[in-house]
Amino acid sequence: xxxxxxxxxxxxxxxxxxxxxxxxxxxxxxxxxxxxxxxxxxxxxxxxxxxxxxxx
Amino acid sequence: xxxxxxxxxxxxxxxxxxxxxxxxxxxxxxxxxxxxxxxxxxxxxxxxxxxxxxxxxxxxxxxxxxxxxxxxxxxxxxxxxxxxxxxxxxxxxxxxxxxxxxxxxxxxxxxxxxxxxxxxxxxxxxxxxxxxxxxxxxxxxxxxxxxxxxxxxxxxxxxxxxxxxxxxxxxxxxxxxxxxxxxxxxxxxxxxxxxxxxxxxxxxxxxxxxxxxxxxxxxxxxxxxxxxxxxxxxxxxxxxxxxxxxxxxxxxxxxxxxxxxxxxxxxxxxxxxxxxxxxxxxxxxxxxxxxxxxxxxxxxxxxxxxxxxxxxxxxxxxxxxxxxxxxxxxxxxxxxxxxxxxxxxxxxxxxxxxxxxxxxxxxxxxxxxxxxxxxxxxxxxxxxxxxxxxxxxxxxxxxxxxxxxxxxxxxxxxxxxxxxxxxxxxxxxxxxxxxxxxxxxxxxxxxxxxxxxxxxxxxxxxxxxxxxxxxxxxxxxxxxxxxxxxxxxxxxxxxxxxxxxxxxxxxxxxxxxxxxxxxxxxxxxxx
Numbered sequence: 229x230x231x232x233x234x235x236x237x238x239x240x241x242x243x244x245x246x247x248x249x250x251x252x253x254x255x256x257x258x259x260x261x262x263x264x265x266x267x268x269x270x271x272x273x274x275x276x277x278x279x280x281x282x283x284x
Numbered sequence: 285x286x287x288x289x290x291x292x293x294x295x296x297x298x299x300x301x302x303x304x305x306x307x308x309x310x311x312x313x314x315x316x317x318x319x320x321x322x323x324x325x326x327x328x329x330x331x332x333x334x335x336x337x338x339x340x341x342x343x344x345x346x347x348x349x350x351x352x353x354x355x356x357x358x359x360x361x362x363x364x365x366x367x368x369x370x371x372x373x374x375x376x377x378x379x380x381x382x383x384x385x386x387x388x389x390x391x392x393x394x395x396x397x398x399x400x401x402x403x404x405x406x407x408x409x410x411x412x413x414x415x416x417x418x419x420x421x422x423x424x425x426x427x428x429x430x431x432x433x434x435x436x437x438x439x440x441x442x443x444x445x446x447x448x449x450x451x452x453x454x455x456x457x458x459x460x461x462x463x464x465x466x467x468x469x470x471x472x473x474x475x476x477x478x479x480x481x482x483x484x485x486x487x488x489x490x491x492x493x494x495x496x497x498x499x500x501x502x503x504x505x506x507x508x509x510x511x512x513x514x515x516x517x518x519x520x521x522x523x524x525x526x527x528x529x530x531x532x533x534x535x536x537x538x539x540x541x542x543x544x545x546x547x548x549x550x551x552x553x554x555x556x557x558x559x560x561x562x563x564x565x566x567x568x569x570x571x572x573x574x575x576x577x578x579x580x581x582x583x584x585x586x587x588x589x590x591x592x593x594x595x596x597x598x599x600x601x602x603x604x605x606x607x608x609x610x611x612x613x614x615x616x617x618x619x620x621x622x623x624x625x626x627x628x629x630x631x632x633x634x635x636x637x638x639x640x641x642x643x644x645x646x647x648x649x650x651x652x653x654x655x656x657x658x659x660x661x662x663x664x665x666x667x668x669x670x671x672x673x674x675x676x677x678x679x680x681x682x683x684x685x686x687x688x689x690x691x692x693x694x695x696x697x698x699x700x701x702x703x704x705x706x707x708x709x710x711x712x713x714x715x716x717x718x719x720x721x722x723x724x725x726x727x728x729x730x731x732x733x734x735x736x737x738x739x740x741x742x743x744x745x746x747x748x749x750x751x752x753x754x755x756x757x758x759x760x761x762x763x764x765x766x767x768x769x770x771x772x773x774x775x776x777x778x779x780x781x782x783x784x785x786x787x788x789x790x791x792x793x794x795x796x797x798x799x800x801x802x803x804x805x806x807x808x809x810x811x
Contacts, residue, residue, distance in 0.1 A: 229499070231524035232358040235366040239541070240575055242373030247568040250380045254561050259777055262384065263561025 291615040292439055299623050302472060310468040325388055327556045332566040334471025337573050341477050342632035343431025346625045351601030353585025355509050357502060359526025363533045365578055367540030372571055374545035379554040379563035381712035385773035387791060388555045392417060392548035393647040399711045400722040402769045402786050406651055409722060414647030416703065417548050420696045421636045422674060428633030429682040435625045438606040448682045454630045455675040466634050473627035478577055480624020483617040485580030488587030491612050498586050507593030509601065535743035543701025543745050546708040549639055641670035702733035702748025706756045712774055718766040724759035728752040
């Protein structure tokens with residue numbers, strides 16, 4: 229019984245661990261199209277915004 | 285009509301009213317073909333979570349999980365529920381890549397076309413994958429209609445053979461707006477499922493006296509699943525592997541987890557959110573709500589074994605929940621639970637019918653017979669007709685249900701997993717993965733899975749992906765690497781103009797030969 233519940237708990241936890249890592253990667257990339265907000269890694273987003281405006 | 289019919293009737297009428305209102309509103313959202321098939325790639329978090337939950341929670345889970353738990357105890361948690369959760373846990377890996385392109389594919393076969401045969405106008409791979417999807421998802425739609433029939437029959441007292449025709453009424457309202465219509469209905473249904481199963485679990489706990497009493501009773505219960513059958517082994521229901529044994533249960537777990545993570549339905553769903561982050565967050569929130577739904581479902585399955593030790597011979601374990609509701613729940617709670625199951629059947633069936641019809645019309649017919657005067661409104665109208673026609677066929681095929689609900693899902697998800705596992709993961713994470721590798725992965729994976737099923741191999745899914753891995757590697761290394769157009773959208777932040785042109789030509793239905801772009805790209809292939 230315990231094994232079944234532990235297996236369930238581990239599988240449940242995986243999405244949060246993997247999700248958190250991927251969201252950090254998205255934020256770190258600074259690509260707004262992918263969903264980066266700049267709340268965690270402002271520098272990268274600011275850099276990209278400058279890049280966008282210079283292209284214009 | 286069964287006892288307490290007034291509750292059933294009024295809750296059913298309120299549900300129908302809200303359902304129709306939500307769908308009429310969502311009809312306005314579907315103005316283009318892309319809106320109809322994938323929601324125009326602009327789905328927000330709330331509706332994304334709602335639709336994921338409702339699609340995830342099908343009749344196979346709401347009726348199948350309590351039924352399997354009733355029959356096998358905790359083994360059903362290890363093999364099915366934990367497997368499905370792991371599959372969902374792996375989905376962020378798919379979402380992270382598949383939603384990267386500026387203009388993502390509209391369907392799963394289109395993704396395969398873009399990734400593996402970007403220069404083929406009539407991509408054979410596109411058509412083969414679409415036909416496989418059509419067969420698999422039509423079979424799953426059929427299973428949902430079976431589940432709908434069981435519940436609608438219990439809810440109204442109408443015979444099963446007549447009750448399944450009620451599905452067509454729901455289909456008209458829940459599919460005419462395409463993806464937006466399905467998603468809106470799903471969000472409403474998700475809320476109803478959650479409320480329904482929670483009330484069901486509270487009833488079980490009240491009747492049995494709580495979890496401690498349930499576990500204690502399960503430790504000694506030996507009553508057979510069906511009246512007059514062979515008694516169960518003492519304490520087998522508390523074993524994590526049950527009567528299956530470790531190897532068989534591992535097979536079921538792996539098929540349900542890795543198989544479902546590459547299921548075309550979910551890959552396509554990950555194309556709908558407005559960006560990658562929304563897709564990943566959608567999965568995380570979905571999991572939170574899934575645990576809120578599954579704890580009650582597990583509770584109902586375990587408690588039902590204590591309250592109804594054996595089932596009548598003519599009833600399969602899929603009937604555990606309806607039988608429990610009729611015997612023990614207050615009519616108000618019974619109506620909520622049964623409407624919740626009905627919602628689960630409708631929301632999953634409409635998603636799958638949308639996928640089946642999109643596969644057969646958009647991915648097979650329109651690729652084989654492209655029209656220069658492509659018209660989005662006409663294409664959307666044709667898709668609606670296809671959905672309805674397939675719905676009618678699904679209803680007639682459900683007159684004679686061939687298998688238990690959860691088992692049917694295991695076959696289809698296991699088969700899709702064996703066929704598409706390397707095609708999806710290698711396609712998204714390995715630049716060199718190419719057309720030859722994709723064909724090899726599909727053919728060897730399918731052959732391995734079918735051979736495993738025929739010979740009674742303990743893990744047909746593992747046999748499929750185990751045989752196809754070396755075959756794919758050999759095929760990829762002995763042939764030309766994939767062209768830049770094929771992999772660039774999934775690896776680069778910005779793509780080249782030539783890649784953009786190639787992909788746009790596939791998506792817009794432009795019949796101009798792609799020779800010019802191919803010539804340009806031939807000069808910059810990655811070695």
